[in-house]
Amino acid sequence: MSLPPVVLRPQAEQDIIQAQRWYEARSPGLGLAFVSAVDDTIQRILNQPLAFPEVHGPTRRAIIRRFPYGVYFRELPEHIVVLAVMHGSRHPRRWQARH
Secondary structure, three states: OOOOOEEEOHHHHHHHHHHHHHHHHHOOOHHHHHHHHHHHHHHHHHHOHHHOOEEEOOEEEEEOOOOOEEEEEEEOOOOEEEEEEEEOOOOOHHHHOOO
């Protein structure tokens, strides 16, 4: 059985880029580690999307290991859509507005 495709919303891509740049500015190589951790998290989502808790309606959150970020996503019949990749201290309304 093949895994469904992942669609990253443009805002989610920007979230990843901004966090990657922030971490890379703090410590060379840490930005790459962040992107790798995001990729690992997306793979975990693909393997078991229902293993992650619903946090707002049908939106689920997967915590990124080693970093204080979450991947907010929805499972749709044809694909998984990533709405946001956000720091845990950010107000939930920032990603909730991205329906």
